[in-house]
Amino acid sequence: MRVAEKAGMIEIISKLVRPITKRLFPSIPEDHPAIGAMIMNIAANMLGLNNAATPLGLKAMEELNKLNPKKGVATDDMITFLVINTSAITLVPATAIAIRASLGSANPQKIVIPSIIAASMATLVGITTVKLIQWYEKKKGKMIDD
Secondary structure (H helix, E strand, C coil): CHHHHHCCHHHHHHHHHHHHHHHHCCCCCCCCHHHHHHHHHHHHHHCCCHHHHHHHHHHHHHHHHHCCCCCCCCCHHHHHHHHHHHHCCCCCCHHHHHHHHHCCCCCHHHHHHHHHHHHHHHHHHHHHHHHHHHHHHHHHHHHHHC
């Protein structure tokens, strides 16, 4: 991941996914290091590099907390990132394949497509739910202020 960062891959990927990140994380400036850290974390999770993803996720949260006016209180962007990180779409579930192979499965990689579909649905439902709750809370806050 550091090689990708040094080679400028993170910046290229950030530009490609900017329309998505801008909608998911509207209060984060486009060039903020939090975006790069989140993208690196998501990429590591997608590649099944769980041990590499954890420090990247922590780095992303540290960067997000720098933007936080109330330190120690999760912002909407932090919560959204946590939902995406927790549901973690994995393209190659290597650990599950290895366990299935060690237990004598005739076709251990047969779970790849169902795993991708299930994780994608979990991510979609998680993002939808968190955005609906955030929308409702903002609407409720405006109603109280009026």
